[in-house]
Amino acid sequence: MVGDIKVLSPEGKLIRIISGQAEMNKKYKEISVSLKKTPWGQEKIGGILVTCVECKITVEGQRSNQITCGSEKCIRLRGNRKKYPKSARVFNCAACGLEMQTRHHNKRTCGTERCFKDYNNIREKARLKKNKAIALSL
Numbered sequence: 001m002v003g004d005i006k007v008l009s010p011e012g013k014l015i016r017i018i019s020g021q022a023e024m025n026k027k028y029k030e031i032s033v034s035l036k037k038t039p040w041g042q043e044k045i046g047g048i049l050v051t052c053v054e055c056k057i058t059v060e061g062q063r064s065n066q067i068t069c070g071s072e073k074c075i076r077l078r079g080n081r082k083k084y085p086k087s088a089r090v091f092n093c094a095a096c097g098l099e100m101q102t103r104h105h106n107k108r109t110c111g112t113e114r115c116f117k118d119y120n121n122i123r124e125k126a127r128l129k130k131n132k133a134i135a136l137s138l
């Protein structure tokens with residue numbers, strides 16, 4: 001419990017009294033929402049209020065790393081986002097090996113037309129080889 005808060009003027013005169021608990025609850029909600037945006041803040045919201053990253057509903061959290069309201073739908077949505085994050089990733093061009101950065105989740109080449117064609121050739125050859133292997137095993 002938090003006691004009442006006495007609001008004093010700069011001269012030390014009592015202006016008003018605020019119900020501490022109500023203010024605390026309100027503040028905590030604000031703080032937990034803003035903290036949640038930082039990785040270290042996520043550690044501190046366990047058992048308190050969690051604003052679901054998907055549907056934005058605020059619920060009481062069960063686990064310290066909880067970031068969704070716990071509904072199946074939101075957990076699934078979140079899972080998909082983890083699989084296909086919007087953040088950039090680094091990869092090597094499948095044709096020339098050049099290191100590249102992309103936000104595209106299935107980009108495979110550095111983007112030049114030559115590498116794009118080369119990569120398609122590699123894939124096509126792999127496909128033909130696989131088909132041949134299947135044909136031989138029949």
Ligand SMILES: [Zn+2]
Pocket residue numbers: 052053054055056057068069070071074
């Ligand atoms: Zn939700």
Ligand SMILES: [Zn+2]
Pocket residue numbers: 093094095096097098109110111112115
């Ligand atoms: Zn390339």
